[in-house]
Amino acid sequence: MTDLPWWQQPCRPLDATAEAAACARQAQLTKPAGSLGLLETLAVRLAAQQGREKPQLDNVWIAIFAGDHGVVAEGVSAYPQAVTVQMLQNFLAGGAAISVLARQQNAHLEVHNLGTVAPANLPGVAEHGVAAGTANFIQGPAMTTAQCDAALAVGRDVAVRAAAEGCQLLIGGEMGIGNTTAASALACALLGVQLEQLVGAGTGLDSDGVRRKRDAIQRALALHAGERDAYDWLQRLGGLEIAALVGAYLGCAQQGITVLVDGVICTAAALIAVRLNPGVADWLLFAHSGAEPGHAPLLAALDAQPILQLGMRLGEGSGAGVALPLLRLACALHGEMATFAEAAVAGKLA
Ligand SMILES: O=C(O)c1ccc[n+]([C@@H]2O[C@H](COP(=O)([O-])O)[C@@H](O)[C@H]2O)c1
Numbered sequence: 100m101t102d103l104p105w106w107q108q109p110c111r112p113l114d115a116t117a118e119a120a121a122c123a124r125q126a127q128l129t130k131p132a133g134s135l136g137l138l139e140t141l142a143v144r145l146a147a148q149q150g151r152e153k154p155q156l157d158n159v160w161i162a163i164f165a166g167d168h169g170v171v172a173e174g175v176s177a178y179p180q181a182v183t184v185q186m187l188q189n190f191l192a193g194g195a196a197i198s199v200l201a202r203q204q205n206a207h208l209e210v211h212n213l214g215t216v217a218p219a220n221l222p223g224v225a226e227h228g229v230a231a232g233t234a235n236f237i238q239g240p241a242m243t244t245a246q247c248d249a250a251l252a253v254g255r256d257v258a259v260r261a262a263a264e265g266c267q268l269l270i271g272g273e274m275g276i277g278n279t280t281a282a283s284a285l286a287c288a289l290l291g292v293q294l295e296q297l298v299g300a301g302t303g304l305d306s307d308g309v310r311r312k313r314d315a316i317q318r319a320l321a322l323h324a325g326e327r328d329a330y331d332w333l334q335r336l337g338g339l340e341i342a343a344l345v346g347a348y349l350g351c352a353q354q355g356i357t358v359l360v361d362g363v364i365c366t367a368a369a370l371i372a373v374r375l376n377p378g379v380a381d382w383l384l385f386a387h388s389g390a391e392p393g394h395a396p397l398l399a400a401l402d403a404q405p406i407l408q409l410g411m412r413l414g415e416g417s418g419a420g421v422a423l424p425l426l427r428l429a430c431a432l433h434g435e436m437a438t439f440a441e442a443a444v445a446g447k448l449a
Pocket residue numbers: 175176177178273274275276277278279280300301302303361362363364365389390391394411412413414415
């Protein structure tokens with residue numbers, strides 16, 4: 100056991116007693132059985148995760164992980180690389196979508212720069228300086244194993260600190276111009292699905308841009324071809340912020356914190372985390388199915404039932420921020436509705 104890398108150490112098991120109590124409570128609430136659909140499933144899963152019949156979501160964290168991508172040299176994004184750092188400033192100044200969502204919902208927001216081409220040098224941004232962005236993965240591995248391990252550990256450490264501070268649910272967000280190219284490449288490698296079905300416009304590429312993106316991924320897949328495990332694919336085709344997300348998801352599952360997974364990049368990270376340690380799956384909830392074509396196949400591979408389908412493709416944790424109120428409503432309905440006995444309502448005919 101001690102020879103295993105930290106990410107293969109066991110995840111916290113779900114609480115079967117709390118799950119059974121939550122199921123029994125659902126059956127007594129004043130509604131036809133099953134009529135709240137996925138909201139019922141989510142409340143019961145949260146009960147199993149929190150080890151209490153009536154789960155609560157008072158302490159929610161949003162951790163945004165940022166990194167730059169060498170593959171942008173191939174012309175694969177509609178925006179310049181400088182936007183990665185510029186958005187970090189916007190996150191903290193309160194003007195980004197995720198800033199609004201965090202503020203509206205009283206969620207703790209923190210920003211981690213794993214490695215941009217130039218450091219952000221902003222008060223309030225945790226600078227980890229793992230690398231000055233990844234290497235261009237059409238020429239070699241995106242990260243060294245030391246860089247990949249360091250980025251995984253940043254995410255793990257966020258989860259450990261969150262657990263110590265009583266966090267019940269963590270949203271991982273990402274910021275990295277070019278990272279849909281990395282996520283699509285990872286999806287191709289992990290799912291074995293045809294490239295054409297997984298590559299999209301990202302931030303808004305035109306058809307020439309999508310062609311360049313497809314070509315870059317094709318060349319990367321040819322260069323890195325082979326029988327590889329999830330760690331290898333992450334290190335070769337991933338990103339610093341993607342590795343930090345993987346580490347955060349693994350850490351949350353080990354610490355017993357629910358994860359609300361965001362968009363296509365986060366879902367690729369979630370699949371890698373589950374491949375590295377299958378016990379992670381118990382701790383993942385999925386916020387939405389977005390517009391980027393790789394998102395739905397990744398969700399299907401995780402057997403996920405996303406809460407929302409709004410055509411979103413922003414990232415930075417925004418889809419999860421939008422789904423959070425529904426999770427809170429699922430908890431409120433589960434915890435506060437009257438039972439048939441309490442309300443003196445007749446139950447189902449036999
Ligand atoms: O979360 C998503 O599904 C999503 C889909 C498309 C784009 N993004 C965001 O846009 C950036 C990457 O897009 P691109 O076109 O530069 O690869 C990155 O900062 C992501 O947060 C995010």
